Amino acid sequence: MATQERKPLLLDFEKPLVELEARIKQIRELAEENDVDVSEQIRQLEARAVQLRQEIFTGLSPSQRLQLARHPRRPSTLDYVQAISDEWIELHGDRSGSDDPALVAGVGRLAGRPVVMLGHQKGRDTKDNVARNFGMASPGGYRKAIRLMEHANRFGMPIITFIDTPGAWAGVEAEKQGQGEAIAYNLREMFRFDVPILCTVIGEGGSGGALGIGVGDRLLMLEHAVYTVATPEACAAILWKDSAKAPQAAEALKITAWDLKNLGILDRIIPEPIGGAHSEPLKAAATLKQALLDDLAQLDALTSEQRRELRYQKFRNIGVFLEASA
Template identity: 50%
Template sequence: MRHFLDFEKPIAELEGKIEELRRTTDAGGIDVAEEVARLRDKAQSLLRSTYAKLSPWQKTLVARHPERPKCLDYVRALITEWTPLAGDRAFADDAAVVGGLGRFRGRAVAVLGTEKGNDTESRVRHNFGMARPEGYRKARRIMELAGRFGLPILSFVDTAGAFPGIEAEARGQAEAIARSIEACLEAPVPFVATIIGEGGSGGAIALASADRILMLEHSIYSVISPEGCASILWRDVGEAPTAAEAMKLTAEDLLRLNLVDAVVPEPLGGAHRDAAHTIDAVSAEVWNALEPLLALDGATLRARRREKFLEMGRNAMA
């Protein structure tokens, strides 16, 4: 059964009526094909008009949709000969960060990402995509491995942010994130990052300081969650929609600000309505971003990547 967001209730009602009519037909009742077609057209029209004017807060809800394709969905669909790598060689394996080696369109690559999980069991196992220090140290290890063997890096980011627990801070969360960002910037190989859902704070930047940064149309990328921003500025988490509006966290906002390089269109109604189509679109955009980078040497890649992020800082201060 499809999960509908609050602002999708009118769409849910129409699709519910369509399903009821279909059951009537299946049970041997009257032919309702004409009425089903009329309601389907109405539902599509309503879906189109709703998604054409989503607010930043509504886009945040879509980015968090539980049925949205997750990192491992992309890995299974796009990466062949997949060999996962585990552990940070220091403390433990963090399941929120997944990584390994495989082939993308026949080319050997290193792959990283944050995995939220698709059901209760997997969400708990992956800690809802919120990594602890060992997750970022694992990411750093894989990035360094990729540099050593000349493997392009692909990352798929979907996290509310790094895990904020006391034990994570005790084990050096901030240092681990900073080292992971450093590894991103120092990697002597092409690096393409894609924000597939939430790109939350340093926990996202740690896997997305890349040569090319892509965002899905209804994904978000921000320094803090709207709820966190609202609780700080207004002392009221209920002001999250206001915060989302002010934070400029949508793909369109970030493309306009030159903080990301391309926006990948989603199917009508969001990625969760047609995961296969979404993954195919991401595959094409990742390859378009990666292919020209393959001709560049490591020193050029590092210099261009460094300048890219320094320029973001200059623009922010201007």
């Protein structure tokens, strides 16, 4: 049976670029059919395509970056783990009768060094997303995460987390199972660990669901990732009773990597390939791996006491502001 070629998912702001690339392809095919030399015209159009791609992806609005962060083809936690680790074994279960597929965790090696890597896992399509609960972890997921992190701390292995969730699962069943307690427990315990902790927002970092694995010595973000206290849609519905005002909320919430860097919350912005991480996933993974190794080397130079103090002060200073007197 012939396989049907999978068409790339197209975002609205990408349409001018795709139309130009289609035009270049059409001109090239017509020139080959008619044996006409149009190489100069094609070079000019290709140069324009490169320029247009640069213009589009360097001038994105917060709501457009949110679209990229949610792109179904964007690399997930498992994609990055497989790309950057020498070997990795996924471990399951919270030892309380639950295993949450929305949060994956395991032990592996990064540049030959034993580490624990874990993160939220979204699906590729509707069926996969339903199985993964759209990356919204349950209490069992956060308990599985802390079990693996305690293992890492016991055996001196750095902890690397990947954040990609619209938020923790907010269902009634999650509340019955102690969602708030599970996240709060993780927050408290991550502050006391001796080993280095590196947290990276790879896609969408939402609310307490992100913070449940987000307390670390370093917070990194991919260039087109977002990190927010609530989704822009939820914020718009709360403030204006109109989710259509989500772009306005996205602007006000300061959700982009550049906003968070300016606010002192973020430690490092990891550049993505032009077109987003999904356009060249292996290149994006290589850049992420190097950033992790660089920061890990810096943290290795500190004592466990210095790392704990650094971690505490980092979060203690978030939200601190001064009011000018009248």
